[in-house]
Amino acid sequence: MARLLTIPQPPDAALGPAQRKFNQLQKQLDGARQKLQAWDDALPPFAAAFAQQVAPLRAEALALRRAVATQLDAWLAEPKGWTAGERAVMRDIACNLAQEALADAALSTAERAHWKALHDRHADLALDRAQALELQRLKAALAAHTGLDLEDEDFASPDELFRHVRAQLDQQQADAEAEAAARKARRKPTAAQLRRQAQQEAAQAQTQQTLREVFRKLASALHPDRAPDAEEAARRTALMQRVNAAYAAEDLLALLGLQLEVEQIDAQHLRRASEAQIQHFNAVLQEQLDELRAELKQRAAQFCAQFELNPEREPEPARLAPLLTQAQAAWRGEVFLAGRDLDALRERDKAKRWIKRMRAEARPEGW
Numbered sequence: 001m002a003r004l005l006t007i008p009q010p011p012d013a014a015l016g017p018a019q020r021k022f023n024q025l026q027k028q029l030d031g032a033r034q035k036l037q038a039w040d041d042a043l044p045p046f047a048a049a050f051a052q053q054v055a056p057l058r059a060e061a062l063a064l065r066r067a068v069a070t071q072l073d074a075w076l077a078e079p080k081g082w083t084a085g086e087r088a089v090m091r092d093i094a095c096n097l098a099q100e101a102l103a104d105a106a107l108s109t110a111e112r113a114h115w116k117a118l119h120d121r122h123a124d125l126a127l128d129r130a131q132a133l134e135l136q137r138l139k140a141a142l143a144a145h146t147g148l149d150l151e152d153e154d155f156a157s158p159d160e161l162f163r164h165v166r167a168q169l170d171q172q173q174a175d176a177e178a179e180a181a182a183r184k185a186r187r188k189p190t191a192a193q194l195r196r197q198a199q200q201e202a203a204q205a206q207t208q209q210t211l212r213e214v215f216r217k218l219a220s221a222l223h224p225d226r227a228p229d230a231e232e233a234a235r236r237t238a239l240m241q242r243v244n245a246a247y248a249a250e251d252l253l254a255l256l257g258l259q260l261e262v263e264q265i266d267a268q269h270l271r272r273a274s275e276a277q278i279q280h281f282n283a284v285l286q287e288q289l290d291e292l293r294a295e296l297k298q299r300a301a302q303f304c305a306q307f308e309l310n311p312e313r314e315p316e317p318a319r320l321a322p323l324l325t326q327a328q329a330a331w332r333g334e335v336f337l338a339g340r341d342l343d344a345l346r347e348r349d350k351a352k353r354w355i356k357r358m359r360a361e362a363r364p365e366g367w
Contacts, residue, residue: 064338
């Protein structure tokens with residue numbers, strides 16, 4: 001593991017604000033990288049445990065719920081024996097369960113047709129018509145909210161609509177930024193702006209020069225042809241691949257880190273960098289940290305979506321075991337409830353009591 005690149009505290013003076021910020025950002029980046037690695041390490045064992053302990057319960061629960069829908073469909077096919085209110089309850093639940101089944105991406109074409117037909121037998125609106133109306137409502141709402149003209153646009157799905165709206169909004173933002181940049185370019189810069197620009201250009205030029213110098217030193221020290229044996233040549237080749245990647249990306253901080261790793265420099269070299277250089281480094285570090293934090297949030301969201309989890313707070317890769325236990329308990333409960341409901345629907349008298357209970361419980365939409 002690479003050593004952390006931080007500026008050491010001198011014995012007779014304090015670090016400057018930019019130097020302290022540099023160290024703080026380096027530690028935060030190191031923590032974010034470790035957390036990202038923790039996600040990489042934690043996901044495979046969690047996925048394996050989920051497949052073994054939770055997925056069978058989920059499959060059993062969904063199969064029982066589909067059996068409930070099939071039993072309701074059979075009762076609804078009988079012309080007599082049910083009141084209008086009882087039929088309404090059974091139709092609503094059967095339609096919701098059919099839609100739940102249709103959300104399964106693994107359904108075959110024949111299974112999809114079966115559940116669509118079951119839904120349409122009992123729904124006030126056929127599924128295709130209901131989805132078309134919902135898409136129109138969503139399009140009107142987005143047009144009103146964003147001010148975009150979507151009137152003559154046709155979309156096959158909500159996802160396609162959202163992608164189109166996102167692209168249009170991104171284009172609007174890009175056009176606005178380009179116009180703002182053009183207006184700024186037309187304005188004569190102030191003396192203070194000219195000074196800041198000159199300082200930035202000087203810092204960037206110094207960074208570019210340092211970039212080339214560090215790369216040349218690393219390339220000279222790590223040339224595989226100068227290695228004493230094959231093992232060392234392989235180590236140098238791997239390091240040079242990292243050096244080349246960092247140089248291509250103009251990532252001076254990564255190159256300095258590699259110098260520290262191969263002991264070409266010590267952290268005292270960094271302490272002698274100018275204030276302008278350190279401030280430039282800090283801007284780069286902050287950008288990297290923001291990107292890493294965004295990636296960590298995306299990892300957590302993808303994890304929850306993949307395993308259909310809805311934790312109270314953002315999951316931590318070091319604490320996934322309780323989520324597995326909770327998911328197992330939740331699906332075990334769904335198996336119990338769906339099995340109980342299916343048993344209650346096997347006989348007419350019990351089914352009537354079940355319908356009465358459904359009315360009283362007023363289960364949320366989706367069941």
